[in-house]
Amino acid sequence: RGALIIKAGLTMYDLFTFGQQTLPRHRFFGKAESLVRRPELNPNIIATATYYDAWMPYPERIALEIILDAEADSPNHARAINYVKAVGAGYDTVILRDQLTGDEYTVKPKIVINAAGPWIDFANEKLNRGSRFIGGTKGSHLVVDHPELHAATQGHEMFFENADGRICLFFPLEDRVLIGTTDIRIDNPDEAICTEEEVDYMLDMVKIVFPNIHVDRSHIVYRFTGVRPLPSSAASTTGQISRDHSINTIEAGARGAYPVLSLVGGKWTTFRAFSEHVTNEVLARLNKKRITSTLKLPIGGGKKFPKKNRQGWINDMVLKTGLSRQYIEMMLNRYGGRAEDIIAFCQAENDAPLECVPDYTHREIVFLAQYEKIVHLDDLLMRRSLLAMLGKIDGAGIAEIAHILAGVLGWDAQQTQDEIARVSHMLITHHGVSPEKMGQMN
DSSP states (O other): OOHHHHHHHHHHHHHHTTTSOOSOOOEEEEHHHHHHHOTTSOTTOOEEEEOOOOOOSOHHHHHHHHHHHHHHHOTTTOOOOSSEEEEEEOSSOEEEEETTTOOEEEEOOSOEEEOOGGGHHHHHHHTTOOOOOBOOEEEEEEEEOOHHHHHHHTTOOEEEEOTTSOEEEEEEETTEEEEEOOOEEOSOGGGOOOOHHHHHHHHHHHHHHOTTOOOOGGGEEEEEEEEEOOBOOOOSSGGGSOOOOEEEEEOSBTTBSSOEEEEESOOGGGHHHHHHHHHHHHHHHTTOOOOOOOTTOOOGGGTTOOTTOHHHHHHHHHHHHOOOHHHHHHHHHHHGGGHHHHHHHHHTSOOOBOSSOTTSBHHHHHHHHHHSOOOSHHIIIIIIOSTTTTTOOOHHHHHHHHHHHHHHHTOOHHHHHHHHHHHHHHHHHHHOOOHHHHTTOO
16 A cells, blocks of 8 residues: 555545544654664565554453343343344244244334344345345454564564555464454355465465464464455455445335335444444334444443553552452453442452463352353353453363352253363364364363
């Protein structure tokens, strides 16, 4: 893209946020200064720049906390149902199936919002509203345990343009580094996995940016693939496909009594704006008025987050609980303003660190099981925490956590073993975890 284009883009970024900017503006550095600041970089660079942007290391937890907030604010109307899928539809009905029990339920909606992401067309097919809205592309990532690479990032997410024009990244995620990403067309998101060719592509990226830092497969602790719900497009390259969002509506008519609003595109960066856009559309169709805006509404742990006096809050919690500063800060980073309530829950009874993952305690796992809608073991390991993604869990750790969940969720011995086998299979087949690591299970 060229240094001048990037400089112009960052300048426009600053201008658009002028008047509401709370963080420093971008800075641009020539080759000489860039190599002084970051000597590990490839000496053939032209320039570097820094700017501030949103950081979302726990998107699954944000999704969960949106659900918890909605149900708490409207307990008689808002309900999120996990492990339920649409399996069919009548003219004015939708048939839902509980994936745990096999029971089916029929509902009569006024409006259906299809927010199934890359599965939008599959969901519309079940609703008898066949569509071709999605032309998804998969983006694979690696998580590596590599202190030298982590130090080279200096705590910054690093974007760069690869030789093929793809914008790639290094992202320091706790004590690991996230490397990404690819951009490959895919028809069925259920078939998306990180291939060996993609692993080679991403490992080669490291050599381009940091030629003297060696990263190979032995450093990989986790790999994963996400599918972008991009609009169907005839673009010759995936990079030309729009990343904007839109509402594609199938109106009520011969195929059904209710409209189906499909949410195409979008990403976490714009989820608030897209959500308000969709909600405004639904409110208009229901002849209702918006009561409040959610654009600046704190979510979950953001509600009581001590953004103006973080260190003071930590000091107070150290005195109040008798726990270490390091532990309090870790919990604040993990749960935000909810940390105080979770710590209180942990201290209400005898507690102890987990043997295999001492960053977590027995009571903390109990809290997650009781209050965060956990059904399967992988819910906790892959979505309520980063334990799997950071490669901090092995077979013994999986078994330890599974037995805690069994006590809370009422699993018998067979179900506990089934859950262990289920998550072990996922980690091996979809996330590149070695069978030897999983073979440590008791």
